[in-house]
Amino acid sequence: MEPEGERGGEPQTDRRPGTLPRGQERPSPGEEREGPVEGRETRLRVVLRVRPLTCTETRRGDRRVVHSLGDGAVHVSAARHDATFGFSAVFDASASQEAVFEGSGMRQLVELAIDGFSCTVFAFGQTGSGKTYTLMGPLTQSETQPASPALLGLMQRSFACLLEQSRSRGSDLALSASYLEIYNEQVRDLLSPGPPCALPLRWSKTRGFYVENQLSVDFENLEAIVSLLLQGSQRRRTSAHALNRHSSRSHALLTIHIRSRAPSTCPSKQGTLCFVDLAGSERVKETGSSGELSMEANSINRSLLALGHCISLLAKPRGKWTHIPYRDSKLTRLLARSLGGSGVTLMVACISPSSRCLSETLSTLHYASRAGRVTTRPLANRVSREKLLQTLEEEIHALKLENLSLRQQLCLPRVPVRSTEVPGNPPKACLSWGGRATRSSCDNQPLLRSAHAPQIPPGHSTRLRQPNTTSASIPRLPKLPPASGRSSCPGCPQCCPGPADATVSQVLPVPPMLQPAPPEGSAGVLPLRQEDTGLPGSHQLHRHPQPHQGKRSQGRSRSLSQQHPLPRELPGPERGPSPEGRVIPSAPPWPGLPETRVGRGTGLAGRADLSSHSRTVDGASSRDLARTGGTTTALGDTGIWDYKDHTDPLYGHTHGALQPARHSQFISV
Ligand SMILES: Nc1ncnc2c1ncn2[C@@H]1O[C@H](COP(=O)(O)OP(=O)(O)OP(=O)(O)O)[C@@H](O)[C@H]1O
Secondary structure, eight states: OOOOOOTTSSSOOOOSOOOOGGGOSOOOTTOOOOOOOTTSOEEOEEEEEEOOOOHHHHHHTOOBOEEEEETTEEEEEETTEEEEEEOSEEEOTTOOHHHHHHHHTHHHHHHHHHTTOEEEEEEEEBTTSSHHHHHHOOHHHHTTSOOOGGGOOHHHHHHHHHHHHHHHHTOOEEEEEEEEEEETTEEEESSSOSSOOEEOEEEETTTEEEETTOOEEEEOSHHHHHHHHHHHHHHSOEEEETTEEEEEOSEEEEEEEEEEOOTTSOSEEEEEEEEEEOOOBOOHHHHTOOTHHHHHHHHHHHHHHHHHHHHHHHTSOGGGOOOOOGGGSHHHHHHHHHHHSSOEEEEEEEEOOBGGGHHHHHHHHHHHHHHTTOEEOOOOOEEOHHHHHHHHHHHHHHHHHHHHHHHHHHOOTTSOOOOOOOTTOOSEEEEEEETHHHHHHHHTHHHHHHHTSTTSOTTOOEEEEOTTOOGGGOOOOOOOOOOTTSSSOOOOTTTOOSTTTTEEEEEEEOOGGGOOOOOTTOOSOOOOOHHHHOSOOSSGGGOSOOHHHHHHHHTOOSOHHHHOOOTTOOOOTTTOSOTTSOOOOOSOOOOOOOOOOOOTTTOOTTOEEOOOOEEEETTEEEEEEEEETTEEEEEETTEEEEEEEEEOTTTOOEEEEEEEOTTGGGGOO
C-alpha cells in the first residue's frame, strides 16, 4: 500500500531511502542500485523502530497510535492527527534485535568502517523510547546476569561482525575504542579512571572537532570490547524518572578506531565506527523531574534543539546552505563530520506507540524525515606508507620521552622500594609508586584491572593507549598487588595512611638508549614531586590537568631548572641502584626552559606556570611543560615546542603558533 501524504501537516515525506556507499541496501524493484559513491553526495540512512507498549502503558490502557504499513512506511492515527511517514526501514514492536541489525544496514556500515570510512550510527527519540535498548540491549540485566544473546544490541552485534569480518578478510586490524559522554555540556571520558573531569573539545584543520586527551583502549576480542562497553556504560550518568527507570542523562559516544596494519595494505586504511546514544528529549512536566534532573533535562533539550537546527539547515540542498551552527553545542560539534562532512551515517529513530506520547512521537518522526534529506560526501581515510611510517616514528619518539619522564617520576626516594622483577628485561631501574600517583590508581582499580587483563579471559587482552599511538610502544602500568587487610586499594593518602601501605613498587626495564650518561660529580636524588614536574603522572591515566596546578604556580618565580628536576634519577646501566637504595643520578639537570616572554592576557611576565595540560601540536598530542606568559612549552611528538597562544576573535577558542623551543637540543633521544 502506498502511503498517503500527511494530512494537514508537511507534505508527504520523501520516501526514497537514504543510501549508503557501495549500494548496501536492497533496491526496490525498478530502483537503480547506486554504485560506489565515494566523494559523491550520499543521503543519511534513517530507519525507524517502534517499541512495544510497556506494562505501565498497557495497564493504563494507552492506545496504540503507530502502525507499520510495511515497505518502510508508518502511519500515525489519532483524533486530530493522521499522517504517514516513509523511511529506509521500519521495525515494529515484534522486530527482534537481530532483525534490526540485519535490516538497518548496520552490517554494511561495519564493512565501510573497515574500508576506511568514518561511520556513525545514532539513536534518537523521546526518553524511554528504546534508544539504549536498540544500541546495547537491556543493559540493566547484565549487572547481575548476562543478557540473553538474542537481546544483544546493535553495538555488540557490530563488534562481533567487525571481528568476524576482520578474520574472514584476513586483514590485520589494530582496534581500539574510546567512550565519552556529554553531560551538562561537559565532555567526559567514560574509560578514563578517576572522578569524571571535563575534557577540552578542540578543532584542527586536519581533524575537525576532536576531544583532546581522550583515552583510547586497544582490544582484540569480543569479550574485551564488551567489557569496556559495560564499564563505560556503568560510569555514564543515569537516573530514574516517571517515564524511564534507567534514563540516560547524557549523550554517549563510543568510537571504534580501525586501522589496518598489514604492511602490504598500503595506503593504510583508517576507519571509525561511532555509536551515539543520545539522551532522550523530555518534557519536564511529564517526567516529573526537578532540581538536578530538570537541569539535566534542560541541557539535553538544548543540545537536541541545536542538533535539530543543524539538521534542518543541512536538509536544504547544498547550494542553499548558509552557515551551519555546529558550534552551538558540544554534541553538534562532535557530530559535524557525520552530519555534513565526509562520514557515512545511519540514524535510528525510536518511538513509543502509545497515545500518551503522540506529540513527542510526531516530533521524532518529523525530525527523522528531515534527517533523511541530509547528505554527506563519504571519503575513505587512507594514509600513505611514508606518512604512516613517519607518524609511527614520531609516536615512538614521543612515547620514549614520555616513558623516560614517567619512570623518573615513579622513582620516589622517600618510600622504601620493594622490587619485583619483570623477567627478561635487563637492565632495570627501581621504580616506586606511591603518594599522589596511587590516589587515582586507588579510585580506578576496576578499570585498571580490566584494561590490564585480569577481568579478561585468558588469551584476550586490552591495552590503554592514547589516540594515534602505536600499541607496541605503550608503557603498561605495573599490576597492583591487593593491599593486605584492606580493600583492593594499593595505597592512597585517603585510606592507607601508613608509609608501607602507600608503596607499590616494581622494576621496569629501561632501554639502554634512554639512559643518559651521568654528569661528572653529580650525586643524590632530588625530591621529585609530580606536581612540580608538570609532566604527566605515573601513567597516561594521570594526564588530565589538575585544577590546583594553575593556581599553585601563579605565584612562582623559581627558575624552571629548579622546578623541573627531570632526567637525573635513572641509574646508569652498569651501576644500578646503590646498596642504600639511593639512585645515582645519571643525566644532567633538565635544561632551563626559555626565558620569560611577555604574553597577551596573563600579565605573568617573569613567572612560569607549570602544568600538565595537554595540547595538540601540529595535530599530535603533546604535554605542556611550562607556561610563560602566553607561551606554552610543550613536549610534542617531534620534540619540544614553544606554543604561542592566540585567541580566535570569532569563536573565542585558542590556537597557537609553533616554533621549536630553544632548549630542544638537550632532550633529543
Ligand atoms: N524493542 C523493545 N522491546 C522490549 N523492550 C523495550 C524495547 N525498547 C525499549 N524497551 C524497554 O523500554 C524501556 C526504556 O528503554 P530505553 O532505556 O532503551 O529508553 P531510552 O530511549 O534509552 O531512554 P532514555 O533516553 O531516557 O535513556 C526499557 O525498560 C527497555 O527495556
